[in-house]
Amino acid sequence: MSATETYSDTPIKAAITTAAMEARMRKRRAAERRFRVYGQAAVAFSIAALAWLLISIVSTGASAFTQHWVTLDLTVTAQTNASPNDRRRLADALADVFGEVSDEASRRELLQVISASVATADLRAAQNLSEPLQLIVPASDLTDQYLKGHIDPNLPEDQRKITNRQIEWIAALDAEGRVHRRFNRGLFANPDSRDPERAGLASAIFGSIMIVLIASALALPVGIGAAIYLDSFAPQTGWGGRLTRMLEVNINNLAAVPSIVFGLLGLAVFINFFGLPRSIPLVGGLVLALRMFPTIVIASRASLLAVPVSLTDSALSLGASRMQAVFNHRVPLAAPGMMTGSIIGMAQALGETAPLLMIGMVAFVTTVPSSPMDPATALPVQIFLWSGSAEAAWAERASAAIISLLVVLMFINGIAIILRERLQRRRKL
Amino acid sequence: MKTIETKLAPKFTCRGVSVHYGEFRALHDIDIDIADRSVTALIGPSGCGKSTLLRVFNRMNETIPDARTRGTVLMDGTDIYAPSIDPVLLRTRVGMVFQKPAPFPRSVYDNVAYGPRLHGLAQARGELKRLVEKSLRRAGLWEEVKDRLSLPAPSLSIGQQQRLVLARALAIDPDVILMDEPASSLDPIATARLEALIEELKKRYCIIIVTHSMAQAARISDKTAFLHKGALIEYDQTDRIFTNPSDTRTQDYITGRFG
Amino acid sequence: MSDPVPFYMLVIVGALMVGAYRIVYGRAARLVVPNLPGPSAARAQPRHHARLAAALTGLVGVGIYLTGLSLRGPIPSAGGDGLWLMALIVIPALPIALSIANVRPDFAARTHVERMAETGLMLLALVALLTTFGIVASLVFEATLFFRDVSIIEFLFGTQWSPQTPIRAGGTGQSGAFGAVPVFAGTFFITLIAMAVAGPVGLMVAIYLSEYASPRTRAIAKPAIEVLAGIPTVVYGFFALITVGPAIRDAAAWLGADVATQSSLAAGLVMGVMIIPLVSSLSDDVISAVPQSLRDGSTALGATKSETLTRVVFRSALPGIIGAFLLAISRAIGETMIVVMAAGRAANLSANPFDAVTTVTVQIVALLTGDQVFDSPRTLAAFALGLVLFVITLLLNIGALAVVNRYRIRFE
Known part of the structure; x- marks a missing residue:
């Protein structure tokens, strides 16, 4: 700062800035606006993607929560009684309703209108065929899709799956008041089936419940215990400390290992090495327990870290043992966080698909599992299986399954949020 | 000091300035004139609003969500809160140095060149170099860093960092320098250097300084304003404030009875 | 019993x-x-x-x-x-x-x-x-068995992948070809598309929501982004298969191109959307960790908000952002359901986003679902692919953690 340095003496300025700066500023303001627009565009894109996803799934799936049923009155004629098998007898009975079906091809066409497999089963179950019989059976998936407006009758006949005659028959049934639309109980009560109109989520729901329960029963205590150990008991110095840090890095890495790798682990260890059967919820639960474990350790550690050390210290100064200080003072305060982390881990486990594919939970299961050792599927796997079929009825059901899964997940996450709020409020009192 | 004051119109004229943070009233109805080419100290207990008042002069309060400023603030007769005034450009005229030096995590050179680059103050490369050197010289840092201009700025000592951020502010050629407790994180030696520098800089700039240290205010400022609970209690020549304050609260504060 | x-x-x-x-x-x-x-x-x-x-x-x-x-x-x-x-x-x-x-x-x-x-x-x-x-043990063990039949060199550098060749057909060469390059290329390509979506969008979402958005916008947008993170991947896969794939096909048909429903573009786009919340929440963490004093310093020098963000905040947070991107890449590489449902199974070496390509995870699923004889090279190949997947994601995670930790030390 030499005295010779010149200093332009312009203390009083009418405006704050010069014209050149103002010109430059216009560009900078434009850049600022652009940046802001990029941000808005990014947020809008994300929300639009979410909206598109939800709308597309709800619009495909909402109609699957109802289903059309057809009421048939079967009178037993000499002809029907003489039929060699149930299916034939049913077709004949149906033909009687319409009185115009004679040849085999037409019979088959007619049987496609209702769920023939359900109807034959009902027919077989009927004790006395000499009396008139009323059957209330699901419409076939084709009829159902047509009645829900998913098949366009204005298309040329060879471009749609339903024939002109079938459309007439359906109209006739409808005109007689024989077609009803009801809540689709079967979607939740039935196990999987080859016929879309009969297929339900029962096996998947029970499978998922067992898998998540087993996984949580294993991963929660182990994960929370591990977190408590790392937080309060693990050595921090010397070789032990080095081991502790290694363990922590290891857990962080484990949390980011792709879930399909856990499936490979389950396949190699539980199925190939220990010889447990495939497709059972027990193995699914074990695999997902390993998957959940690091998530729960990390969430629990974070909530333990948020508890001030001074609390444990003051407990120690009052003569509590380390174990007592930690379990009586540190853990209860971290509990809300642990609980939230655990519930979120459970929600993740419920939506996990890839590891379950590896341990053979893609089997076609038509029974409802009664124990963790019975073959089962899981909700997300069922969605995967149904979405693989081309017929619109399957996509509709898969969407409905997704809606159910999302509702359950929303419910679980809602519980996590409420629980966190509650416990936090209690802590403040 | 009085001669300067009579010669020049005030740099800033504040009338009825209030600042609210949400429901909280941080400043209430402040009237104050700040003289150019002098050092004005703002003192008062923690939370009295002195930093808020300082940030009124370069509209930094607007970066805090929920902050609202009312009243008129004239700089050289221009209302700086007028809709036509861009706060970004205002800040090129009103530089600021903060309590904790926060050099950007890049080189010493790039730190000083940051402002000129933003505002396009130097077109040719040599010009920018000269500007950086000039600013570093004015901040009294040139001799210490001229050989390590490409070193990361956070590697300087705290005292050097504080002078670096001062140089950074000087590089955009402001009229006013606001200082928010600039010496609070410095050791006594670095503080002494900074105070000597302020003494030098006030020949060219209007300097407003917030300080916790009454000794510092007494040493370097020409006028001192005492704020308490968001109100301006007393504003006078520094020697008058420290020797013969007219308000008992000022008396109590400078004698250490509260604060 | x-x-x-x-x-x-x-x-x-x-x-x-x-x-x-x-x-x-x-x-x-x-x-x-x-x-x-x-x-x-x-x-x-x-x-x-x-x-x-x-x-x-x-x-x-x-x-x-x-x-x-x-x-x-x-x-x-x-x-x-x-x-x-x-x-x-x-x-x-x-x-x-x-x-x-x-x-x-x-x-x-x-x-x-x-x-x-x-x-x-x-x-x-x-x-x-x-x-x-x-x-590690199960992957290495099974992969070793695989590499007894197929050389590592062929696996890592071969360009012919067709493990589906019939096994039972009497004797001659009981397995197909196991050159995994098309599989790796497909994985890389889909990850690239996903990151091209999730990287900029996730970063801008984080910045906009933390720096620009009004409290009301934030109150709506933040939970929406979190919902995006909570949706199971099979749902994204379904969305890609049923909605996005056909939409791309129809758009291409409208432009006069004939495109299949399964394409790397559909899978990559949807995967990108899935990863947005991961990128945005990790970026949000590192961006909000940049001290306020740096922003104030820049603002006081007359920088606009976006100038402060791009020139000071980004630069300071860069290592953390790189770490976030590495974690996102690792997630994209390991993602399974979206690609299984929407990317295809044919091992094409193609950089055309409208072509179907296959990925490591798709091949693992393809090789291990359905009827299988254990210990055949087909099933063992899945473990070799799994080992590659594990090693790559592990390296990415370690790299990300290292970068993030170094960054954290700098600010503390």
């Missing part, structure tokens, strides 16, 4: 533990503790004695259960489990008796039970190590 894993035995162990607790608690409660001077082991309370007894019993019981399980194997032998059951009921009497004998004023039950608990907790923490070991 047809139960392969007799859970009821664990119930018996539980009952024994409760019994042990009750008995020992009763005896310890009646124990007359002399008032000893000074800090003394006798401060152990009845519940400590009881807990110790229950813990010992449980330890012995579970030990017998696991021994029995491993001796017999999960598939029951014809002999039945009578002996095993008897051992399970009789042997735990020993620790119970020992605990009863230990109910003395001078026995430091609390110290013992706490030491046991601490060891137990340590073992729980070691489960993490065990899991990692299990993953």
